[in-house]
Amino acid sequence: MDLTSEKKELEINNNNSDNSIDQLSLDAANKEAEERQARDLKAGLHPLKHKFVLWYTRRTPGVRSQASYEDNIKKIVDFSTVEGFWVCYCHLARPSSLPSPTDLHLFKDGIRPLWEDSANCNGGKWIIRFKKVVSGRFWEDLVLALVGDQLDYGDNICGAVLSIRFSEDILSVWNRNASDHQAVMGLRDSIKRHLKLPHSYVMEYKPHDASLRDKSSYRNTWLRG
Known part of the structure; x- marks a missing residue:
């Protein structure tokens, strides 16, 4: 593999890693929001x-x-x-x-x-x-x-x-x-x-x-x- 190809592969891997981190953060935020809404509903709030x-x-x-x-x-x-x-x-x-x-x-x-x-x-x-x-x-x-x-x-x-x-x-x-x-x-x-x-x-x-x-x-x- 030449240096150009290796660099492109590293960039792709880094981008995939960043996207995975962003998705994990989004999933955690959505889970927290769902748990918060469940607590509010249980308390009779809207x-x-x-x-x-x-x-x-x-x-x-x-x-x-x-x-x-x-x-x-x-x-x-x-x-x-x-x-x-x-x-x-x-x-x-x-x-x-x-x-x-x-x-x-x-x-x-x-x-x-x-x-x-x-x-x-x-x-x-x-x-x-x-x-x-x-x-x-x-x-x-x-x-x-x-x-x-x-x-x-x-x-x-x-x-x-x-x-x-x-x-x-x-x-x-x-x-x-x-x-x-x-x-x-x-x-x-x-x-x-x-x-x-x-x-x-x-x-x-x-x-x-x-x-x-x-x-x-x-x-x-x-x-x-």
Whole structure:
């Protein structure tokens, strides 16, 4: 066997090994989810299809933080049942009362709200900009659709973010695969339908690798201090 053939064989074996590890992780996660749902049902609760984690990011304007962006993402709460969701949601501050700039991140358990996370790195996000007076209502509708697994291509969705800014608020829905055109466009149509978006609202899709290169983005501005 020549060196080229040997290298190709090693690459194939490594890829197979990586796929096996990914499958084992997925199987373990599915088993854990099934066991969790069984416990919830036994307790008389109504399990969600996915467990979710709510995070937030806050930066005081004019104050340089020594911590990284990732270190400033704080976990608020997690929930896996309908009852758990409402207990959490009813005690959260409304978006209109939160200072600018603040980000709220609602993601499936096991996925960090970071571009580099393995679930996000090949994906992107649908972006919608709202006037501040209406953003809270649209955010609530989006949260209910996400938690209730009502959006099409739900398995391709990683989470959603509400970015509260000085002049406007921004909603974004993150998905796993930016190159899957059918899933990307299907998700767009589903978001429009569930949020009942007026035709005047424009939706923009941005792959995460483009966000990494965008020097004007909030996170990259943070990293530069």
